Amino acid sequence: MSPAPALSLDAARLQAEIDELAAISEAPAPVVTRVLYSEKDLAARAWLAGRCRALGLELRTDAVGNTFAHWEGTEPGLPAVATGSHIDAIPNAGRYDGVVGVLGALEAFRALRASGFAPRRAIELVVFAAEEPTRFGLGCLGSRMLSGALSPEKAAALRDSGGVTLAQWREGLAAAGYSWAAAPLASAALPRGCYHAFVELHIEQGPILEKEGLDLAVVEKIAAPAAFRYRLTGEGGHAGAVLMPGRHDALLAGAEIALAAEKAAKESGSPDTVATTGVFQIGPNAINSIPASALLEIDLRDTDVAVRERTLRAIEAAAEEACKRRGVTFLEEPINLDPPALCDAGLRDDLLRLAREAGLKAVPLVSHAYHDTLFMALLCPVTMLFVPSRGGVSHRPDEYTSPEETARGAAVLAAALREWAS
Ligand code: HGY
Ligand code: MN
Numbered sequence: 001m002s003p004a005p006a007l008s009l010d011a012a013r014l015q016a017e018i019d020e021l022a023a024i025s026e027a028p029a030p031v032v033t034r035v036l037y038s039e040k041d042l043a044a045r046a047w048l049a050g051r052c053r054a055l056g057l058e059l060r061t062d063a064v065g066n067t068f069a070h071w072e073g074t075e076p077g078l079p080a081v082a083t084g085s086h087i088d089a090i091p092n093a094g095r096y097d098g099v100v101g102v103l104g105a106l107e108a109f110r111a112l113r114a115s116g117f118a119p120r121r122a123i124e125l126v127v128f129a130a131e132e133p134t135r136f137g138l139g140c141l142g143s144r145m146l147s148g149a150l151s152p153e154k155a156a157a158l159r160d161s162g163g164v165t166l167a168q169w170r171e172g173l174a175a176a177g178y179s180w181a182a183a184p185l186a187s188a189a190l191p192r193g194c195y196h197a198f199v200e201l202h203i204e205q206g207p208i209l210e211k212e213g214l215d216l217a218v219v220e221k222i223a224a225p226a227a228f229r230y231r232l233t234g235e236g237g238h239a240g241a242v243l244m245p246g247r248h249d250a251l252l253a254g255a256e257i258a259l260a261a262e263k264a265a266k267e268s269g270s271p272d273t274v275a276t277t278g279v280f281q282i283g284p285n286a287i288n289s290i291p292a293s294a295l296l297e298i299d300l301r302d303t304d305v306a307v308r309e310r311t312l313r314a315i316e317a318a319a320e321e322a323c324k325r326r327g328v329t330f331l332e333e334p335i336n337l338d339p340p341a342l343c344d345a346g347l348r349d350d351l352l353r354l355a356r357e358a359g360l361k362a363v364p365l366v367s368h369a370y371h372d373t374l375f376m377a378l379l380c381p382v383t384m385l386f387v388p389s390r391g392g393v394s395h396r397p398d399e400y401t402s403p404e405e406t407a408r409g410a411a412v413l414a415a416a417l418r419e420w421a422s
């Protein structure tokens with residue numbers, strides 16, 4: 001089959017849009033922070049809706065806030081080809097994580113339209129709500145709801161750090177005029193087979209592409225994310241009057257658990273095991289008061305669930321021993337324990353061929369970061385396309401991908417959408 005005509009994407013326009021969206025942030029530039037349902041998140045959604053409308057796409061938003069921008073095909077009855085990512089950002093983040101897959105898709109749509117392409121299958125851009133766990137402590141909230149991986153009841157009961165539930169957030173949003181928030185959460189779930197295929201363009205968030213001098217990676221497997229929290233209760237007391245032998249210090253028990261998590265991940269026997277104690281709060285948090293309480297939230301991943309489970313057991317055993325020895329009680333609460341996702345081999349081969357035809361160097365790769373694609377895999381065949389991250393840096397304001405690298409990813413995405421929607 002002779003290669004289809006080249007598509008012309010505008011790297012400068014794409015970068016300008018990435019920079020414009022980055023300015024809609026809860027923190028001053030170059031920091032990007034955009035937490036689900038915050039005033040900046042809502043403003044960013046409105047900005048994006050304007051961009052989608054300018055392209056003539058039909059917009060809809062579901063009950064949890066996932067947004068769908070639809071380009072109708074000549075055969076509307078056929079399942080659409082979907083692409084997308086997220087625009088929410090954790091505190092102190094960069095401007096490319098998620099955004100590249102949303103604005104890169106829009107630029108791909110523009111190039112396809114400019115080439116006169118008319119898709120047989122509809123093409124749909126999905127902007128997932130809350131890929132990041134910041135608001136409710138659970139990642140991929142939008143794609144979990146969309147894929148049916150999270151029940152409406154469990155979702156409604158999720159609480160943010162201030163104790164406000166998702167249900168209460170939705171009531172406030174509906175009252176503020178966001179009618180999508182009034183729809184029942186159960187209406188967000190889509191049936192298996194609702195899409196023909198799903199592809200997510202994303203930054204690698206790792207060092208391999210840059211180190212190996214490669215242009216793109218096609219993801220074969222997405223690591224299995226797990227997260228859990230420990231609530232520790234010690235005795236507290238006066239920092240002067242309580243002598244060392246009589247102490248039950250919740251912070252020190254927590255510190256032993258955090259170190260045990262690091263040790264268990266390093267000794268798991270797999271280079272893919274990662275454990276991070278990303279949240280560690282203590283109370284009463286006063287210099288002359290022995291910590292009476294501690295809250296730890298631990299993120300644990302591996303591409304192999306069995307290794308992850310074994311590592312989790314080792315952390316639990318160490319936590320039990322440390323708390324017993326220190327006379328600190330603990331409550332362990334699972335947040336999520338998800339399986340890994342296998343990407344579709346056929347879609348992978350298509351992307352590798354399209355990259356080659358574009359004269360680009362692309363390799364298959366495992367994703368250690370999780371993505372909404374993990375849950376889209378429950379609905380249809382999926383794949384991901386990575387562009388390089390400078391220094392492998394992400395989730396930091398100095399996260400960077402050059403305009404040329406981003407545009408190359410969007411160009412291969414455009415070619416793939418054209419092929420799969422034809
Ligand atoms: O944490 C992750 O892997 C994703 O960036 N939320
Ligand atoms: Mn992220």
Ligand code: MN
Nearest residue numbers: 097098131371
């Ligand atoms: Mn992301």
